[in-house]
Amino acid sequence: MSVASNRVLLKSLDVLLRRNISLRILYSEAATYHPSKVDFEENHQKWLTDDSLGLEFGVSEVVPSKEQPGHHLDPLPNCVILFPTFKAARARAVIAAIDPTLLAAPGKSVYWMLGEPHLPEDAWRFEAMAKINGVTGAQLQFKVNTFDYKDTLRVLESVVAQVWEQHNISLAQFGSKLQALGTAIFFYLHPEVRLWFAVPKRYNATNYSDGCKATWMVELGPMKDFRKLLDGVGKLVVEE
Numbered sequence: 645m646s647v648a649s650n651r652v653l654l655k656s657l658d659v660l661l662r663r664n665i666s667l668r669i670l671y672s673e674a675a676t677y678h679p680s681k682v683d684f685e686e687n688h689q690k691w692l693t694d695d696s697l698g699l700e701f702g703v704s705e706v707v708p709s710k711e712q713p714g715h716h717l718d719p720l721p722n723c724v725i726l727f728p729t730f731k732a733a734r735a736r737a738v739i740a741a742i743d744p745t746l747l748a749a750p751g752k753s754v755y756w757m758l759g760e761p762h763l764p765e766d767a768w769r770f771e772a773m774a775k776i777n778g779v780t781g782a783q784l785q786f787k788v789n790t791f792d793y794k795d796t797l798r799v800l801e802s803v804v805a806q807v808w809e810q811h812n813i814s815l816a817q818f819g820s821k822l823q824a825l826g827t828a829i830f831f832y833l834h835p836e837v838r839l840w841f842a843v844p845k846r847y848n849a850t851n852y853s854d855g856c857k858a859t860w861m862v863e864l865g866p867m868k869d870f871r872k873l874l875d876g877v878g879k880l881v882v883e884e
Contacts, residue, residue, distance in 0.1 A: 646672040650817050650824045651841050657828035658711050661867060669862040671821055675855025679730070681768050691730070691776055698731040699851050700844030706741040707841050708814075712831050714838025716812040722746070723811035725803060727757045727788070727819030727827070728777045734842035735777055738816040741840070753811070755784045755803050759819050762791040788823060793862065796826025804834060816840045825862065833874055 645653055660667055678699075684691060691697055708714075722743045728735045739746050739754065746754055756779045760770050770787065779785055786803070789795040796819075804813060815837055817827045831839060864870050 645669055645821050645825075646674075648821075650819070650821070651843070653821065653824045654709070654817060654828055654831075654839065655711060657825065658831065661828060661832055661871070664866075664868050666866050667864040667870070669825065669864065671860045671862070672856045673858045673860060674853030675857040677766065677769075677853050678851040684768075684772055688775075691772075692732075697851075698848060699729070700731060700734070700847050702845035703733050703737040704843050704845045706737045707843070709839035709841060712835070712837070712839035714812070714814070715836040716838060720810065720812045721753065723753050723755070723807045723813045725755045725757060725800065725813065725815040727759070727815075727817045727823055728773060728779075729818040730773065730776055732777045734818055734844070735816065737842045738814075738840045742814050750783060752784060755786065757786055757788045757796075757799065757819065757823075759790040759823065760787040762789060788819070790820040791822055791860075793822045793826035793829070796823045797830050800827070800830045801833075804837070808836070813837045814840055816842065818842070822862075829874070832871075833877060 648656075679687075679691070679697070687694075687697065724739055724742055724746060726735045726738065736747060739750075743753075756774075756777070758770055758773050758779065761767060773779075774785070786799050788799050800815075807813060813834075813836065815827070817824055817839070831837065
């Protein structure tokens with residue numbers, strides 16, 4: 645799952661989680677992630693405004709997922725959950741497509757899931773991500789571990805528990821690959837949430853990650869048993 649886009653991952657995982665297979669997921673951790681701390685600090689202002697920096701250029705289209713359309717009721721206000729990237733354009737495009745008024749006045753309707761790297765030397769990326777996307781202390785935000793899919797699931801569950809009764813919920817996932825795995829499991833549990841994609845105009849291959857630091861494996865096992873476990877969440881069983 646290392647080199648695929650989150651759009652491909654979420655579509656694939658939606659199918660795999662529903663098949664009667666035994667699922668094992670492999671992931672390669674890059675040796676170098678771009679931008680480096682030096683590159684970001686030298687071009688701090690450019691990263692906020694220059695579209696030529698980063699992994700992608702612009703936004704070609706913003707579309708809801710056909711596989712995860714959600715169950716939205718027209719009278720309810722919108723709530724948007726965002727896993728941002730190092731370019732602000734895609735997150736802003738999703739917000740604008742859902743409700744343009746939330747760009748200027750997010751209030752308690754936009755939740756930012758900011759990635760917290762698992763290595764101390766990458767900790768600076770959390771603040772950089774917030775700065776690039778204009779996320780201030782006044783906005784609703786959560787630290788979400790980039791390497792623990794269970795943490796993604798836990799945080800998403802806590803947010804949805806607060807807003808599901810009064811909002812139509814939308815989610816855009818531009819975060820890490822393992823955050824995408826947690827999001828896919830979350831969508832299995834919550835078909836009422838709508839998934840959105842913001843497709844870049846083109847990608848910048850010169851800023852792709854380099855090398856391989858380590859490899860990781862997530863053993864989910866038989867999907868039949870995994871789905872049974874998920875389907876039991878929130879259910880009350882009376883033993884006779």
